[in-house]
Amino acid sequence: MTARVVFTSGFARKYTNGVREFDVEATNLRGVIKAMEGYFPGIGHALEEETNVAINGELHETGYFQLVPPDAEVFFIPRIEGG
Amino acid sequence: MNDSTIVTDSVKRFKWVGTRPIRPDGVPKVTGRAMYGADLKLPGMIYGKVLRSPHAHARILKIDTSKAEALPGVKAVCTSADLPEQKNEFIGPERVAVNFWHVTRNILAREKALYEGHAIAAVAATSASIAEEAAALIEVTYEVLPHVIDVDEAMKPGAPLLFEDMKTRGVEPEPAGFSNIAKRLEFVMGDIEKGFASADVVIEKEFTTAAVHQGYIEPHACVAKMEADGQGEIWSSSQGHFQIRALTAKLLGCKIGDLRVSPAEIGGGFGGKTIAYLEPIAAVLSRKSGLPVRLQMTREDVFKGTGPTSGSSMWAKVGVTKDGKIVAADAIFRFQAGAHPGSPVMNACLCSYSPYDIPNARAVGYDVVSNRPKAAAYRAPGSPIGHYAVESVIDMCAKAIGMDPLELRIKNVAGIGTPTIAGPKHAHAGFMETLQALKAHPAYANPPTGANQGRGVAVGYWFNGGGESSATLSVNADGTVLVATGSPDIGGSRASMAIMAAETLGVDYNLVRAIVADTGSIGYTHVTGGSRVTFATGTAVVNATKTIVKDLCRRAAMIWDVDPEGVIWEDGFAKPAGANVGDFKPMSLPEIAGKAAATGGPITATAGVNAGAQAPGFGAHFVDVEIDPETGRCDILRYVAAQDVGRAIHPSYVEGQIQGGVVQGIGWALNEEYIYNDKGLLDNAGFLDYRCPVASDIPMIETILVEVPNPVHPYGAKGVGEVNICPPMAAIANAIESATHTRMTHLPMSPPRVLAAMSGGK
Numbered sequence: 001m002t003a004r005v006v007f008t009s010g011f012a013r014k015y016t017n018g019v020r021e022f023d024v025e026a027t028n029l030r031g032v033i034k035a036m037e038g039y040f041p042g043i044g045h046a047l048e049e050e051t052n053v054a055i056n057g058e059l060h061e062t063g064y065f066q067l068v069p070p071d072a073e074v075f076f077i078p079r080i081e082g083g
Numbered sequence: 084m085n086d087s088t089i090v091t092d093s094v095k096r097f098k099w100v101g102t103r104p105i106r107p108d109g110v111p112k113v114t115g116r117a118m119y120g121a122d123l124k125l126p127g128m129i130y131g132k133v134l135r136s137p138h139a140h141a142r143i144l145k146i147d148t149s150k151a152e153a154l155p156g157v158k159a160v161c162t163s164a165d166l167p168e169q170k171n172e173f174i175g176p177e178r179v180a181v182n183f184w185h186v187t188r189n190i191l192a193r194e195k196a197l198y199e200g201h202a203i204a205a206v207a208a209t210s211a212s213i214a215e216e217a218a219a220l221i222e223v224t225y226e227v228l229p230h231v232i233d234v235d236e237a238m239k240p241g242a243p244l245l246f247e248d249m250k251t252r253g254v255e256p257e258p259a260g261f262s263n264i265a266k267r268l269e270f271v272m273g274d275i276e277k278g279f280a281s282a283d284v285v286i287e288k289e290f291t292t293a294a295v296h297q298g299y300i301e302p303h304a305c306v307a308k309m310e311a312d313g314q315g316e317i318w319s320s321s322q323g324h325f326q327i328r329a330l331t332a333k334l335l336g337c338k339i340g341d342l343r344v345s346p347a348e349i350g351g352g353f354g355g356k357t358i359a360y361l362e363p364i365a366a367v368l369s370r371k372s373g374l375p376v377r378l379q380m381t382r383e384d385v386f387k388g389t390g391p392t393s394g395s396s397m398w399a400k401v402g403v404t405k406d407g408k409i410v411a412a413d414a415i416f417r418f419q420a421g422a423h424p425g426s427p428v429m430n431a432c433l434c435s436y437s438p439y440d441i442p443n444a445r446a447v448g449y450d451v452v453s454n455r456p457k458a459a460a461y462r463a464p465g466s467p468i469g470h471y472a473v474e475s476v477i478d479m480c481a482k483a484i485g486m487d488p489l490e491l492r493i494k495n496v497a498g499i500g501t502p503t504i505a506g507p508k509h510a511h512a513g514f515m516e517t518l519q520a521l522k523a524h525p526a527y528a529n530p531p532t533g534a535n536q537g538r539g540v541a542v543g544y545w546f547n548g549g550g551e552s553s554a555t556l557s558v559n560a561d562g563t564v565l566v567a568t569g570s571p572d573i574g575g576s577r578a579s580m581a582i583m584a585a586e587t588l589g590v591d592y593n594l595v596r597a598i599v600a601d602t603g604s605i606g607y608t609h610v611t612g613g614s615r616v617t618f619a620t621g622t623a624v625v626n627a628t629k630t631i632v633k634d635l636c637r638r639a640a641m642i643w644d645v646d647p648e649g650v651i652w653e654d655g656f657a658k659p660a661g662a663n664v665g666d667f668k669p670m671s672l673p674e675i676a677g678k679a680a681a682t683g684g685p686i687t688a689t690a691g692v693n694a695g696a697q698a699p700g701f702g703a704h705f706v707d708v709e710i711d712p713e714t715g716r717c718d719i720l721r722y723v724a725a726q727d728v729g730r731a732i733h734p735s736y737v738e739g740q741i742q743g744g745v746v747q748g749i750g751w752a753l754n755e756e757y758i759y760n761d762k763g764l765l766d767n768a769g770f771l772d773y774r775c776p777v778a779s780d781i782p783m784i785e786t787i788l789v790e791v792p793n794p795v796h797p798y799g800a801k802g803v804g805e806v807n808i809c810p811p812m813a814a815i816a817n818a819i820e821s822a823t824h825t826r827m828t829h830l831p832m833s834p835p836r837v838l839a840a841m842s843g844g845k
Binding site: 006008009010013049054055056057058059060061063065066073075077078080 | 174253255268269270271429430433499500505506507508509510511546548549550551613693695696697795
């Protein structure tokens with residue numbers, strides 16, 4: 001099933017030559033990270049360490065186990081913490 | 084009590100969720116028996132004292148501890164030389180990127196003292212008075228350096244540099260020179276120029292805010308006991324004992340598993356106790372002396388040596404059409420990080436526009452070091468500061484087009500699917516419902532009409548948190564239930580955890596006891612912060628309880644000698660189901676617990692979660708004020724706060740969170756500020772001169788709990804602890820403008836400043 005992966009412009013500049021959007025085949029975040037790692041070796045570590053992720057707008061810590069529904073938007077954003 | 088309203092469309096009724104049982108931590112607190120950070124006393128314990136810098140900025144040429152070490156009763160002295168050096172690299176994501184080179188220097192200064200109050204060295208002795216005397220005998224040779232306090236001054240070329248080799252991250256290409264600007268951030272969506280070109284009214288304004296402290300009542304305190312084999316225990320008042328354990332282990336260079344950290348009762352944190360200050364020092368002193376060491380701060384230490392939230396300098400610009408559509412917004416946020424990088428400026432960039440559907444927006448942030456204590460988290464860190472600027476300008480826009488300020492917000496409110504400047508689209512409802520609930524408040528239709536009176540409106544947004552939490556449930560032989568979690572209880576989590584467990588089990592709340600377990604007794608749990616505990620730890624508790632329910636059904640089936648599928652759990656009883664209906668009398672939890680040994684042993688279950696899909700926090704407030712034209716004093720006549728709470732597990736605690744956040748916001752708005760003299764020294768390091776609001780300053784804060792349940796939480800809970808501090812500063816500024824026709828652009832809006840502004844000055 002296809003998911004649309006989106007990065008912030010800053011992350012894209014750093015890791016994907018400025019390309020912000022990708023379509024990948026995945027059913028969970030592990031699959032998304034693995035697919036991106038295939039395009040850009042090393043990006044998986046950056047995704048795990050530097051980002052949170054919004055799957056169809058729902059915020060999660062970037063992990064492996066989260067399910068990715070068909071045609072989902074998987075948006076990686078800077079990690080956030082509160083007080 | 085409280086003038087509270089609960090707005091809910093829930094048709095589901097619960098037995099315990101939504102009720103207000105007496106708080107389980109009440110008796111020990113009101114009788115003075117609760118054990119806070121400074122209350123633990125161990126056999127052989129000695130007392131520590133930290134020596135702090137008297138200078139805002141100075142190179143440390145020499146530290147001579149010989150006289151202190153020679154003082155009778157002194158058992159240990161430590162400096163930064165006792166902590167291993169750390170790599171100068173940022174680890175982890177931008178907002179929370181940790182650079183332990185900086186962290187260890189904030190715990191104990193190395194090359195330079197970077198602010199007044201910076202810890203330089205520490206001693207431990209057989210009494211507190213000897214420790215104090217010994218600290219005074221430590222001779223530090225300083226080369227005093229020029230300092231910089233103000234964020235705008237710190238950004239200027241030629242400003243005194245705190246780190247002579249620091250380059251601004253986030254700028255491409257890398258700057259050639261060095262700077263106090265640690266980082267630049269920029270977020271954009273849409274086409275800014277096109278957006279402003281389509282506006283009928285464009286308003287821009289500069290704002291500044293003072294650094295403010297969380298103002299927790301309990302100063303930091305801990306006891307550390309390190310053994311000769313390298314293992315150790317720490318008792319500490321913090322918002323996260325797992326965080327304290329991890330930071331202390333990293334800074335000491337020991338294994339996480341060698342430390343066990345126990346949570347003390349906590350007297351407030353509000354973000355300021357999510358990090359370590361004293362624990363690594365106490366551990367070093369204990370390791371060197373071989374004795375348990377207690378270390379605690381004075382109030383002056385707290386103000387000078389721990390992190391307030393950032394002060395700021397900001398610019399905000401908003402464009403609207405005549406019919407009230409916000410078409411463009413732009414802002415620059417310059418935040419004081421304090422002496423080391425790491426202000427919450429990114430949160431200001433990401434939160435300030437999030438309440439709205441604004442097609443074209445930009446937010447630029449600067450993280451700037453200056454000779455102040457390192458900024459720490461404070462309730463929705465960064466968001467209230469950004470909201471002050473943006474919500475003020477949006478109010479000005481409403482006045483310029485002649486629209487009610489709440490109507491303007493309703494017209495532009497974000498909903499599910501609205502893009503955010505962070506990138507993702509909003510996924511949860513609740514904003515519109517909250518605005519409508521505020522509008523429906525009986526007083527909204529009747530604004531104050533007296534002389535020098537006015538009303539202000541503002542809203543606030545906060546992400547809320549999820550993440551990792553653990554919970555263990557154990558059923559005792561008499562059917563009582565123990566709920567253990569790793570979340571320090573700051574806002575009533577013991578009560579809410581017990582309520583959720585009782586609801587899921589179907590048993591009396593009074594049979595359930597909740598505790599906060601130490602790092603050796605429960606799985607990893609992230610800090611109590613980010614409004615995450617009721618959501619994330621609550622999910623862990625419910626998951627563990629559901630496992631217990633399955634186990635109880637299995638045991639009942641064993642007792643009845645039927646298949647487990649033939650048993651259901653209902654209202655606190657195992658009941659025969661299917662073909663077994665009517666064959667057995669329902670079996671209670673105490674009855675099954677009494678057969679625990681015969682049915683396989685202890686009844687216990689543990690759950691660990693990494694909870695995601697948390698819903699954000701959204702609040703909308705209005706405030707009525709009256710200004711004394713002779714003194715400039717602002718009296719709060721009425722304050723009404725509506726907030727989307729998802730589902731109030733224990734409404735009294737939720738109301739308390741809202742009221743607390745609002746009161747802190749009132750203090751931030753009207754009085755609180757760090758005041759530095761021309762030597763860069765803090766002039767008001769005490770509650771007499773740093774003016775927090777007290778009960779006589781404010782009316783009862785009226786709350787409206789708007790229940791739009793979070794579909795991914797078992798009972799619909801959303802985080803409620805932080806967003807309530809986001810609107811007050813702008814709401815009060817907007818009210819003062821309504822009352823005086825004077826726009827206040829600096830916080831705090833203290834009487835002299837209001838008076839000066841009314842007289843035409845700044």
